[in-house]
Amino acid sequence: MLHLKLATDPRWVNIVKKNIEEILTDHAWCEQKAATNAITIITLNSEYPDLVTDLLLLAQEELMHFQMVHDIIKKRGYTLGRERKDNYVNELYKFMNKGGNRLKSMVDRLLFSAMIEARSCERFKLLSEEIKDPELSKFYHDLMISEAGHYTTFIGFARKYDTNIDVDKRWQELVEFEAEVIKNYGKEETIHG
Numbered sequence: 001m002l003h004l005k006l007a008t009d010p011r012w013v014n015i016v017k018k019n020i021e022e023i024l025t026d027h028a029w030c031e032q033k034a035a036t037n038a039i040t041i042i043t044l045n046s047e048y049p050d051l052v053t054d055l056l057l058l059a060q061e062e063l064m065h066f067q068m069v070h071d072i073i074k075k076r077g078y079t080l081g082r083e084r085k086d087n088y089v090n091e092l093y094k095f096m097n098k099g100g101n102r103l104k105s106m107v108d109r110l111l112f113s114a115m116i117e118a119r120s121c122e123r124f125k126l127l128s129e130e131i132k133d134p135e136l137s138k139f140y141h142d143l144m145i146s147e148a149g150h151y152t153t154f155i156g157f158a159r160k161y162d163t164n165i166d167v168d169k170r171w172q173e174l175v176e177f178e179a180e181v182i183k184n185y186g187k188e189e190t191i192h193g
Helices: 012-017 020-044 049-075 087-093 102-130 134-160 167-182
Strands: none
Touching: 012 020, 012 102, 020 049, 020 102, 049 134, 087 102, 087 167, 102 134, 102 167, 134 167
16 A cells, blocks of 8 residues: 555664663654654645645544654653754655646645555554554554555645646655665664664
């Protein structure tokens, strides 16, 4: 369903298990950034009422996920660390069209967002299957399902508002680009690292 070209090396979970506090902090900030991204798309494309409606719900859900991760952090006696820079997302951002036609920029932003959700979904699935902590295993399984829904939302809107853009072709270009980017990751206790 996600159409990722390169799967995460399962050994990434071994790195994550060594520092649960770090992965939870990174994850919390990823959820905050996902909410911010949805709000940014709304701000730049407010003339599409269905997009605004659905992305408002998505942003609220992402903030709820941020709260859920923060609650786990507090419950375990950890502290939410400072916000982390997400190098993976910053590298993906380089692929986006940033100028010219507004519609083309919107479709690219939607595809960029879908890709991040797809990779997060894939990583959450891996965590849910490989981590031996029952609470976190269930938590990441539930979030995997949610991220898959977000991926579908973004892809659906990209296809809906595709007028002169071949969304499937552009998506394949992004999948190829992401496969090259992700080769450099999977070595840190971060969601995309």
